Amino acid sequence: MAALMRALRKEHEDMTVLLDLMDRQIAQFQEGAPPDFNLVRGIIGYFLTYPDLYHHPKEDLIAERLRDRAADQAAGLESLLNGHLDLAYLTRRLATATIDLMVRPEDEPREWFSSLGRDFVDSNRRHMAMEEQHFFPLAQQVLSDDDWAELDGRFAAGRAEVHVRALHGAVLEQVAGE
Ligand SMILES: [Fe+2]
Numbered sequence: 001m002a003a004l005m006r007a008l009r010k011e012h013e014d015m016t017v018l019l020d021l022m023d024r025q026i027a028q029f030q031e032g033a034p035p036d037f038n039l040v041r042g043i044i045g046y047f048l049t050y051p052d053l054y055h056h057p058k059e060d061l062i063a064e065r066l067r068d069r070a071a072d073q074a075a076g077l078e079s080l081l082n083g084h085l086d087l088a089y090l091t092r093r094l095a096t097a098t099i100d101l102m103v104r105p106e107d108e109p110r111e112w113f114s115s116l117g118r119d120f121v122d123s124n125r126r127h128m129a130m131e132e133q134h135f136f137p138l139a140q141q142v143l144s145d146d147d148w149a150e151l152d153g154r155f156a157a158g159r160a161e162v163h164v165r166a167l168h169g170a171v172l173e174q175v176a177g178e
């Protein structure tokens with residue numbers, strides 16, 4: 001498997017565990033316990049940076065290559081990949097809600113915060129499932145070894161990416177410990 005595809009799958013695994021952690025925080029919050037703000041901030045901090053900077057651009061580039069190689073089959077992926085903008089919006093909306101909750105806990109916007117959190121978790125899960133069921137298999141089927149070699153070369157993790165991952169080391173260690 002191309003290094004790029006291995007990286008994408010690993011990132012999905014990381015995000016899946018982070019989303020499970022967030023899911024539990026939301027459930028706990030709905031039952032009346034305060035959220036673990038350190039953990040919630042760590043998860044949101046990861047989603048505010050890493051996917052937009054390093055995960056989605058890899059997928060967008062693969063999609064662009066797929067459009068060159070198999071325009072008809074790739075046409076069905078348009079809405080899937082437009083989803084990256086929607087996910088970025090949902091992350092920012094939840095980040096704002098988390099700050100509100102931290103500074104004004106007395107307002108107890110329990111239902112509101114929980115519904116934003118659920119929307120964030122469910123949308124990310126749906127998006128990744130679609131990619132794993134449709135997008136990744138199509139890319140693996142259509143793109144040649146030469147395509148992958150070239151794409152791998154363009155996306156070898158640079159210092160900036162390694163640095164951003166390190167910034168989120170604490171929350172990603174929780175992923176490793178799960
Ligand atoms: Fe994606």
Ligand SMILES: [Fe+2]
Nearest residue numbers: 055059128131
């Ligand atoms: Fe993805």
